[in-house]
Amino acid sequence: MKKTRFLSMALATLMLFTFLPLSNAMASEKGLMMATTTSTDNTGLLDYLMPQFKKDTGIAIKWTATGTGKALKLGQRCDVDVLLVHAPPAEKKYIDAGYGKNRREIMYNDFVIIGPDTDPAGIKGKNVRDALETIRKNKATFVSRGDDSGTNKKEKLLWNATGKPLPEKENWYVQAGQGMLSTINVTEERQGYTMTDRGTYIKYQSQKQDQPMLKVLVQGDAILLNQYSVVGVNPKNCPNAKYALAMEFSDWMAGPRAQKLIGEFRLLGKPLFTPNAK
């Protein structure tokens, strides 16, 4: 008997412990919901920026970091209120379809093409178009994210710009299907080339104690620019979305304070993003 009472007491405590905080958590889960891409979250930019946003505006913001494709889908289905993404052509299409409203450019970083120091294909210093042509001609190993992320979209765009089809069926074209850092690691193992955002490359560099096997070979081409924008979820499509709050966020991100903070954000002493709000 004593044991039964003990057990039921333990169970009751367990339930209290579980359901009370759960309902609290659900009640407090009101506020702005954002979908963003892994690069803003992984670099720690949002962890650095968002507490300031809350301090300035009193708006609690939460975000889920996914690929750009899924982030757009979440907005289309009204599961989030605002997007911070980096795939301008897709964003424009998205707005034209009536899902998004009021796109505002916030900042950019850039992509680079990296490869082994020995550069067997010989692409160093070339522009993007020539570099990719050289890789194709030499059938040099090229590792792609292959996950339809913003970075992957950008890479496909670069291949398309060469005027020839994407070499997806070639056996020197490896689709990793993983995150950027894992993809860089695959590239290193295979002694191949890949395209990455500079932030992730800096991270990779630091992990190798500044002695990375893969070096930046192609950079600075205008086409390699990676533009981040805030896009509101269209209230016509999603009447329940908090459009006013989303615009407040958009304004803040484009405002002088956030722009300054973005410019000052450093990873391993190197700037990751360049603010460029108009």
Next chain:
Amino acid sequence: MEFIISGVVQAIFLLASGDSSTWSAVAVTLKVSTCSMLMSMAAGLPCGFLIGYFDFRGKRALRTVLDTMLALPTVFIGLLVYAFISNQGPLGEFNLLFSLGGIAVGQTLLAFPIVTALTAVTIEAIDPQLKLTLISLGAGKKNILATCLWEVRFGILAAAVTAYGRVMTEVGISMMVGGNIKWHTRTITTAIALETGKGMFANGIALGVVLITIAFGVNLSLSFLRKQ
């Protein structure tokens, strides 16, 4: 290789230093898996009892369906739950997406077949002598039901722990439905996925060590309960 060792060291450091993001993930994990486990028990126990206790037409077909459900991949359940609780889904108005409640719904679906199947097996394994014994001691129908359930309490406890272990270690539902939101829906497993994606393998290992420690604690307390 070296990141495994540094991961273990870091795990101890993270826990001992009271690293708030780690502890938040631990708390979220415990909260949501406990809730899912309790809900799946509430639903699965009676179902398992009915399936195990009674013989009826279609029982074998039902068992086959149940056994198949044991193999449901978590990302699939996650997708299914997402479809329902997304704002445009039929249950959108409950605002469950990106909340612990949403994860709990998905995890309950995950654990329900486990609890049901294990309960059914436990009930089926009851010694046929038990019923006769209880009858011959003068037990009525209600006494028989209550006593049978109490007799198989260890089997049911094992079902609970198995369910707990399963929901605690799943990643697909938490990621898909919860959204891996820091301080809110980031569980240990989604944190591991994130750290791995970031290339922070040692951090991933550290969180893995934390998870294993919790699982070990749960099993340890179970074997303690058994001895009582």
Next chain:
Amino acid sequence: MKSPLAYHFNQVEHYYGTNKALDIKELAIPRGSITGIAGPNGSGKSTLLKLMTFAESPRFGEILFNGKKEHLFSPSVRFEISLLTQKPYLLKRTVFENTAYGLKIRKNSKDIRARVEEALSKVGLPFEDFAKRRWHQLSGGEAQRVALAARLALHPQVLLLDEPTASVDAESAARIRDASLAARRDWGTTLVIVSHDPQWLNEISDTTLHLFEGKAVKPGRNTMIPGPWTTQPNHMAFCDLGGGQRFFAPDPPARDAMGLISAHDIKLDPPEKSREFTNQLEGIVTHLVLDPKTAMVIASIRVGDLMVITLIDQQTVAASGLYPGRVVTLFARPSAVTWL
């Protein structure tokens, strides 16, 4: 007035699927009696006990309990009939909880402790040592004794025992026997006991019911002669008893038929001037007990592999100096055999 019979079976037939498990034309068990049930494995002994608990109802016929038709869960059945199954099932609780289980259901919670203490002491388990033990801290014999104590605590009107001493140590067996007998002595409990131990059954039971393939003959003191029977051209069949001895009987219905011969038809003296052929068997006396009802001595005599029972009056026992170990010659008419 209450019926003098605890049980009365009338044309009872019971089936499992299409297998006939039991077929009893008539069976009367008086209150306060001790009935032994003997028979080979699968002869329907356990089924008979199950029917007596009313846990199962016979497909045909009726079973009266205290003169009334009864069913499972009726209070007069639930609280009066208790069965000790062959392999006891102990609840996963303490010895005290096991023993008190039935009492708690009956809701007479005043004297539970006293009743449990009494029941445990009847089976020789000191309360202080055992009450707090858990089910897995008992030997096989102790578990069986706890199971019996749980029944004794109820002071049942009827106690059904299925092989209560089959797989227990000698001390436990003795305790179980004593405690069962005490139940009848102290509370007038009707005992029905299934046992492979014919000596013990003979010793304590008023009568023994022999079952074979679900069929029973009138209870009494009988010896069962299992086949196989070898038929000869002269319509006499024989069964090898071992040790080169044969038992002859006329026309068995089947090769594996079970023959039954009453203790009254087995004699120590040769029949006088009989022209009929007589079985003449050498055997060793193994056991002599007094039948409390008839004041006769029940002698168990081993012939080859068969245990034969005969009834001898006390004077003859004394005069012929019968004692266990003594070699005797038995005589039995083949026509005295009946078939089950």
